[in-house]
Amino acid sequence: xxxxxxxxxxxxxxxxxxxxxxxxxxxxxxxxxxxxxxxxxxxxxxxxxxxxxxxxxxxxxxxxxxxxxxxxxxxxxxxxxxxxxxxxxxxxxxxxxxxxxxxxxxxxxxxxxxxxxxxxxxxxxxxxxxxxxxxxxxxxxxxxxxxxxxxxxxxxxxxxxxxxxxxxxxxxxxxxxxxxxxxxxxxxxxxxxxxxxxxxxxxxxxxxxxxxxxxxxxxxxxxxxxxxxxxxxxxxxxxxxxxxxxxxxxxxxxxxxxxxxxxxxxxxxxxxxxxxxxxxxxxxxxxxxxxxxxxxxxxxxxxxxxxxxxxxxxxxxxxxxxxxxxxxx
Amino acid sequence: xxxxxxxxxxxxxxxxxxxxxxxxxxxxxxxxxxxxxxxxxxxxxxxxxxxxxxxxxxxxxxxxxxxxxxxxxxxxxxxxxxxxxxxxxxxxxxxxxxxxxxxxxxxxxxxxxxxxxxxxxxxxxxxxxxxxxxxxxxxxxxxxxxxxxxxxxxxxxxxxxxxxxxxxxxxxxxxxxxxxxxxxxxxxxxxxxxxxxxxxxxxxxxxxxxxxxxxxxxxxxxxxxxxxxxxxxxxxxxxxxxxxxxxxxxxxxxxxxxxxxxxx
Numbered sequence: 160x161x162x163x164x165x166x167x168x169x170x171x172x173x174x175x176x177x178x179x180x181x182x183x184x185x186x187x188x189x190x191x192x193x194x195x196x197x198x199x200x201x202x203x204x205x206x207x208x209x210x211x212x213x214x215x216x217x218x219x220x221x222x223x224x225x226x227x228x229x230x231x232x233x234x235x236x237x238x239x240x241x242x243x244x245x246x247x248x249x250x251x252x253x254x255x256x257x258x259x260x261x262x263x264x265x266x267x268x269x270x271x272x273x274x275x276x277x278x279x280x281x282x283x284x285x286x287x288x289x290x291x292x293x294x295x296x297x298x299x300x301x302x303x304x305x306x307x308x309x310x311x312x313x314x315x316x317x318x319x320x321x322x323x324x325x326x327x328x329x330x331x332x333x334x335x336x337x338x339x340x341x342x343x344x345x346x347x348x349x350x351x352x353x354x355x356x357x358x359x360x361x362x363x364x365x366x367x368x369x370x371x372x373x374x375x376x377x378x379x380x381x382x383x384x385x386x387x388x389x390x391x392x393x394x395x396x397x398x399x400x401x402x403x404x405x406x407x408x409x410x411x412x413x414x415x416x417x418x419x420x421x422x423x424x425x426x427x428x429x430x431x432x433x434x435x436x437x438x439x440x441x442x443x444x445x446x447x448x449x450x451x452x453x454x455x456x457x458x459x460x461x462x463x464x465x466x467x468x469x470x471x472x473x474x475x476x477x478x479x480x481x482x483x484x485x486x487x488x
Numbered sequence: 489x490x491x492x493x494x495x496x497x498x499x500x501x502x503x504x505x506x507x508x509x510x511x512x513x514x515x516x517x518x519x520x521x522x523x524x525x526x527x528x529x530x531x532x533x534x535x536x537x538x539x540x541x542x543x544x545x546x547x548x549x550x551x552x553x554x555x556x557x558x559x560x561x562x563x564x565x566x567x568x569x570x571x572x573x574x575x576x577x578x579x580x581x582x583x584x585x586x587x588x589x590x591x592x593x594x595x596x597x598x599x600x601x602x603x604x605x606x607x608x609x610x611x612x613x614x615x616x617x618x619x620x621x622x623x624x625x626x627x628x629x630x631x632x633x634x635x636x637x638x639x640x641x642x643x644x645x646x647x648x649x650x651x652x653x654x655x656x657x658x659x660x661x662x663x664x665x666x667x668x669x670x671x672x673x674x675x676x677x678x679x680x681x682x683x684x685x686x687x688x689x690x691x692x693x694x695x696x697x698x699x700x701x702x703x704x705x706x707x708x709x710x711x712x713x714x715x716x717x718x719x720x721x722x723x724x725x726x727x728x729x730x731x732x733x734x735x736x737x738x739x740x741x742x743x744x745x746x747x748x749x750x751x752x
Contacts, residue, residue: 329596330603
């Protein structure tokens with residue numbers, strides 16, 4: 160139990176970082192109604208771009224911005240494959256993800272792993288987040304506000320505020336309309352190809368930003384770091400929705416619930432690991448959890464609303480028969 | 489206002505399922521003309537409507553709206569000229585968005601969408617008043633999700649959205665067919681009011697012959713991808729269901745069409 164409690168701040172920090180990625184997944188999966196698998200590759204792209212630029216002495220914020228833009232570029236490729244070339248969204252994402260493996264390797268100078276020189280104090284101090292600050296902020300060697308929970312929490316709130324504003328604008332509303340009803344969007348003069356590409360870019364930008372933060376947190380970037388990211392993202396989205404959908408109605412709060420979902424996911428993972436699960440089984444566990452939660456709405460619809468559907472169909476037929484009768488009269 | 493010149497549309501060309509849906513249809517609508525379109529299943533009514541709206545390209549022919557050739561324009565690029573209400577009440581509105589958000593989206597049809605606010609305070613007031621004219625109590629539910637509304641309410645809202653920015657052409661594709669008779673009558677009444685008020689050039693498909701006769705200044709009947717009957721003016725005013733059926737039998741050369749039309 161003490162082991163679990165002492166691991167808790169780290170789990171929450173990690174959850175918050177993945178939460179930013181999960182918000183990206185939310186944008187495509189929930190708002191745009193597209194399952195975008197680019198995520199598994201673009202998460203690593205963010206980390207790769209960050210680690211190379213930052214190691215070369217580029218300013219932290221510039222490196223973070225570059226990571227965000229690199230993610231947007233990945234989203235652009237997926238978007239163009241989907242809209243311009245007519246490839247189904249899910250396949251477009253898979254193609255980009257596959258291609259990104261090579262691209263990420265190239266960015267990292269064909270090394271499977273690149274570390275940040277965090278042993279040097281002046282490098283470490285420049286970072287926004289690090290695993291070392293988790294303990295450091297608690298034992299006094301770093302100011303408390305440098306704790307990753309506070310730093311990433313603040314970043315998350317700023318991002319949610321920006322997204323809340325954006326989705327309230329004309330363009331943001333057009334994006335939501337595209338995901339809600341493409342027919343309607345087109346009938347209202349919205350170029351749904353443009354809005355889809357834009358949504359994919361925004362989403363992957365956030366995912367890459369999350370990757371860049373994770374790279375700092377863990378002190379470097381590995382080529383396999385984003386593997387299964389989409390599943391973690393979906394898990395966070397679904398956990399947040401199942402637990403908080405009834406309480407949170409405002410859009411900003413819905414985004415927050417995704418972040419909370421990611422934190423809960425990491426706390427659960429931490430707990431399971433403490434119980435002695437072989438970490439190699441984590442992916443199986445994650446996939447199983449997501450599969451179960453994704454099935455719930457379907458089962459609910461199938462086994463609890465069956466009767467209502469039959470009744471509704473009955474009335475419809477009745478109405479049609481009446482119309483027919485009118486015409487014949 | 490609308491000029492359709494000899495348009496052809498073939499589905500599944502070159503396969504056993506080949507279907508020539510439109511066989512050289514030409515039709516000109518004057519400014520402010522309200523035309524009703526009837527015809528049996530597969531007569532080409534919806535294909536005609538979708539061809540005008542740009543849902544799919546036509547294989548031959550020309551379509552222009554208010555002098556602008558739109559034949560090769562994408563659907564979303566024609567949207568500034570066209571207001572549409574679909575047969576399926578689910579199709580015309582975004583269910584997961586609020587009533588006022590749907591209206592605000594429609595209010596920006598044909599404009600660039602940037603980073604200005606998606607809806608302003610002034611608009612809300614305007615929408616409240618507009619919704620009140622429907623008499624469905626929607627004016628007090630501006631922030632309700634459209635998914636919570638009934639089919640009739642959604643069609644009425646779609647109609648409002650289609651005409652919010654006065655369109656050059658209003659396309660109604662059996663927009664009352666999925667509603668119960670009472671709601672259908674109400675939506676049709678609202679349609680008539682809006683079309684008269686704004687003097688909209690309108691093309692309305694209907695399955696109901698009596699609606700087709702009662703509304704509009706001109707009636708078209710389609711048969712096998714062509715316009716078989718075109719009645720307007722005094723002749724249209726005197727039209728009865730029986731008269732229309734008789735005309736149709738002459739054109740199609742058979743009686744079986746009667747049943748087809750009535751039962752479709």
